[in-house]
Amino acid sequence: MNTPDDASSAGDPAAFVAKWRGAWPEWSLVEGFLPAAQRPLIEAWQALQFEWQEAAWRGEEARPGEAKLRWWVEELDGWSRGLRRHPLGALLQKQPAPWREVALALPSLAATRERPLDADAAWASLEPIARAVAAVDEALLQRRADAHVVAATWLHARLARHPESAVPQSLGTGDAGIRAWSHALRAGWPRASGLAPSRGIEAALAASRLKRGDASAALPPLAALWAGWRGARG
Template sequence: MTMAETQFAAHDHDEALESFVDKWRARWPEWAVAQVFVPAAQRPIALAWASLLQELTDAAWGGSDARPGEAKLAWWGEELQGWALGRRRHPLGAALQRQPAPWAQLASALPALRESRERPRDRADAVAALQPFARAVAATEAVLFEAPFEPAIPAVTAGLLHARLAQMGESAVPLGLLAVAGDHGPRRAWNGELLAHWPALAGARPRRIWSALARQRLSRGDAGLPLPPWATLLTAWRSAR
């Protein structure tokens, strides 16, 4: 490969990486403001990591047909196992694969994430379904951001439940809340229940900020609606202290 071809391939790879990061930014525009409270050296890793989590949860929970997502998760399982062995194919691996994180553990937790697509009976069931994946996420963040592991698990779980509600809407609501009356009654009730049981901020600074932003969205009554800049700034500042 000539130098020009190498440079062209690298440019294409950078563009592919940015396309995945931009997908996450589009869902979390607050990050443009909130990222100033994250150390500069951690920002590229935080962006790539958040983008990877979105790719995984989108595969698990997206679409009316579960089969395409199941195939994607199977591919990701192979990819993450490859990361553990020093190999990578996906553009996000350029930012993440060389980090000494437990990629094989994350791969092993993907079947639990796949199964979490099923509607839970109640909050306890929803939390239990996500525990293997939440533990793997917390373990990975402990390495990526040099942060405690165990205290972050509730915050990771809450963030996943928020993401599931934002993505799946009423399909994410537990069976026990489906009888709530009124327009969007079950979804509003589940939003309130998540908010009432929201854990204390814990973990690395990116996780604390993501958790605080998700909580503020819930407090405004819409898990998928971004916060205005002034609310983002105040929320991120408080959670980063």
């Protein structure tokens, strides 16, 4: 099977990073709160999560995304054995992270494509992948991680980019449902300290977007800087 998006093993990771940055234009303002030496690794890790999310949630048909997730299971299993095909692996594969555990959790992500029944189901559906992603956070970034915070950032990502399928059925549809789920997410946003600055920044930006009432709208520069500073400080 070819790599997703017809990328070759000699491809440029920057193309994948650019897709993730397109969803987070604020990042160019707040990345200064991160050590310069860590930024390429952080960008690759964020871009990789973006790829998995889009495979699970994007498009009208489920099969293309399911095929991508199966490919990623094989790819991550290869990473655990010293092999790689995807360009992001040039930055990530050699890192001492539990890639095999992520491979085992990825199949559960395909089931999250359907609208959850209620808020509890939305959170619960992401538990397996959130735990695996949190374990990688700890390995890559050498700081404690919180799977509940990871799940929160992923729920925000889905609402921001795929709102029609993100809103729990119990909250209705259309703009009213989106507003209700935005409010519920913000009300249940986890508080955590001591996280890696990059995860703290992402969580703070997401929470600030929700507080302003639009999960997909980039924050104004001053608001982004304030959120980024708070997130980096933990």
